[in-house]
Amino acid sequence: MPRFKHYNYDQDAMVVINYQEQLQPGTFEHAVHYLIEHKLDLTIFDPKYNNDATGRVAYDPAILLKIILFAYSKGITSSREIQWCCETNIIFKALSCDTVPHFTTLAAFVSRHADEIEALFEQVLLVCHEQGLLGNELFAIDGCKMSSNAAKEWSGTFKELGEKRTKLRHLIQHHLKEHHQRDEAETEAELDRDIRRAKTTLSLDESLKKVDRFLKTSSPRMGQGKRRKEVKSNITDNESGKMTTSKGTLQGYNGVATVDKKHQIVIDAQAFGEGQEHHTLKPVLETVQHRYKKLGIADDIYQTGTNVTADTGFANEANMQYLYEQEINGYIPDNRFRSRDPKFAQQKDKYGKRHQNKASSSWKKVIPASEFQFDPMTMTCVCPAGETISYQGQREAENGKTRVHFEGRLLQCRHCPKKHQCMQNPASADHRKGSGRQVSFTIENKRQPNYTDWMKHRVDSPQGKAIYSHRMSVVEPVFGNIGTNKKLNRFSLRGKKKVQGQWQLYCMVHNIEKLANYGQMAA
Numbered sequence: 204m205p206r207f208k209h210y211n212y213d214q215d216a217m218v219v220i221n222y223q224e225q226l227q228p229g230t231f232e233h234a235v236h237y238l239i240e241h242k243l244d245l246t247i248f249d250p251k252y253n254n255d256a257t258g259r260v261a262y263d264p265a266i267l268l269k270i271i272l273f274a275y276s277k278g279i280t281s282s283r284e285i286q287w288c289c290e291t292n293i294i295f296k297a298l299s300c301d302t303v304p305h306f307t308t309l310a311a312f313v314s315r316h317a318d319e320i321e322a323l324f325e326q327v328l329l330v331c332h333e334q335g336l337l338g339n340e341l342f343a344i345d346g347c348k349m350s351s352n353a354a355k356e357w358s359g360t361f362k363e364l365g366e367k368r369t370k371l372r373h374l375i376q377h378h379l380k381e382h383h384q385r386d387e388a389e390t391e392a393e394l395d396r397d398i399r400r401a402k403t404t405l406s407l408d409e410s411l412k413k414v415d416r417f418l419k420t421s422s423p424r425m426g427q428g429k430r431r432k433e434v435k436s437n438i439t440d441n442e443s444g445k446m447t448t449s450k451g452t453l454q455g456y457n458g459v460a461t462v463d464k465k466h467q468i469v470i471d472a473q474a475f476g477e478g479q480e481h482h483t484l485k486p487v488l489e490t491v492q493h494r495y496k497k498l499g500i501a502d503d504i505y506q507t508g509t510n511v512t513a514d515t516g517f518a519n520e521a522n523m524q525y526l527y528e529q530e531i532n533g534y535i536p537d538n539r540f541r542s543r544d545p546k547f548a549q550q551k552d553k554y555g556k557r558h559q560n561k562a563s564s565s566w567k568k569v570i571p572a573s574e575f576q577f578d579p580m581t582m583t584c585v586c587p588a589g590e591t592i593s594y595q596g597q598r599e600a601e602n603g604k605t606r607v608h609f610e611g612r613l614l615q616c617r618h619c620p621k622k623h624q625c626m627q628n629p630a631s632a633d634h635r636k637g638s639g640r641q642v643s644f645t646i647e648n649k650r651q652p653n654y655t656d657w658m659k660h661r662v663d664s665p666q667g668k669a670i671y672s673h674r675m676s677v678v679e680p681v682f683g684n685i686g687t688n689k690k691l692n693r694f695s696l697r698g699k700k701k702v703q704g705q706w707q708l709y710c711m712v713h714n715i716e717k718l719a720n721y722g723q724m725a726a
Contacts, residue, residue: 225297234719269298278690282306317704338465343677344513350693353440355454371411427482442699446478472710474703480516512674523654572642584609611639
């Protein structure tokens with residue numbers, strides 16, 4: 204018969220734990236502890252506390268910071284879960300000296316100290332500079348779109364929200380009318396149905412008040428473009444934006460990070476409530492320049508030979524002009540960058556989804572716009588079937604060219620024998636959705652060279668291709684670390700300032716990891 208070691212759950216034991224010994228050198232928790240105790244100035248939090256004479260004794264910001272940063276490094280964002288870890292996990296106990304802050308204290312610390320968090324981010328960046336982790340050779344800029352603590356169902360223009368308010372009023376009137384028609388419930392089942400109807404009415408009434416209050420106290424939100432068109436507002440968090448990503452449409456923020464090439468240190472982290480990245484380039488570059496001058500790293504970092512790279516989402520004429528006038532060594536390609544490169548000539552044939560199975564029935568070749576008869580004098584266009592399609596107007600593209608747009612009427616295209624070779628989605632015409640075939644033509648080929656042409660020449664040069672080839676390997680691993688290892692897939696706060704504070708905390712965790720791995724943390 205086998206023998207096993209004896210155990211008894213009723214026995215008592217006294218375990219002596221030295222908290223300092225739990226924070227082993229070379230670990231993230233040791234780096235956080237050392238930085239906060241010896242390198243960072245936490246007196247910036249003092250003005251927020253007014254309990255020097257009266258009031259309850261507060262938790263030290265050093266303790267709260269250590270707990271939150273270590274929790275974020277382990278992918279824990281829930282303040283309730285962080286509190287539970289302080290009660291059960293030995294590393295959390297060591298960092299907090301066996302104190303257990305309430306989850307509301309932890310949540311309030313993150314949401315109420317956005318300015319102080321930015322100052323701490325700069326202090327950690329300065330430590331990285333002092334330990335030689337910044338190369339200042341190349342900066343890569345990119346954005347990571349994530350959901351926020353707001354539902355996209357509560358988004359819309361003021362006209363759409365007004366229609367939503369009217370619809371809610373009609374629903375409430377409908378439920379109240381049905382309720383008054385029944386003077387008394389005859390059976391228990393009917394009584395339960397009336398109770399459910401009453402709860403539904405109360406819920407609709409709360410939603411109506413929410414929409415009505417927003418429309419009366421807010422103004423339409425305008426976009427960042429030249430035309431300043433109205434964009435969709437959000438009742439829950441009006442500073443967030445509705446963004447289209449590869450995984451669908453979300454309501455959230457775009458976390459833009461600027462990363463140094465040498466050790467992938469994040470030198471700037473900002474959150475923007477718009478999906479388009481065009482207008483984010485200038486404030487990001489200005490913030491980096493101001494921060495480097497403030498920290499004494501460089502008076503004008505862009506005049507020291509530093510290269511700046513960003514993807515095509517940041518490319519437009521205004522940004523190219525800004526880079527040229529400020530003499531910044533920027534390399535930002537347009538969306539035709541790959542098509543001009545001979546190395547990518549066969550890329551679509553080899554990897555493109557449209558070319559993986561040309562023999563399949565789903566693949567088809569659409570009739571090109573060149574087969575449409577366009578008359579620039581009369582501004583008319585005749586389709587291959589002989590129908591004159593409607594003139595939709597002219598628009599000037601960012602490259603300076605003017606294009607004229609035409610669109611076929613749905614009644615014309617629905618019964619056309621060539622619709623399967625002409626329309627992108629012929630099934631939409633059969634189901635009374637969408638529109639007919641759309642085409643556009645350039646009517647102004649001769650134009651003066653612009654700043655986009657200047658950038659094309661820079662990016663297409665051998666030196667430009669060599670510099671831009673480093674962009675993805677610099678910034679994308681940062682997003683991979685924060686999103687996959689740290690499990691940040693959504694922002695849990697509301698408001699641009701608070702979300703930016705949380706984004707900077709995560710980027711600070713990334714930088715502290717770099718200090719722990721490549722820096723000179725004391726043993």
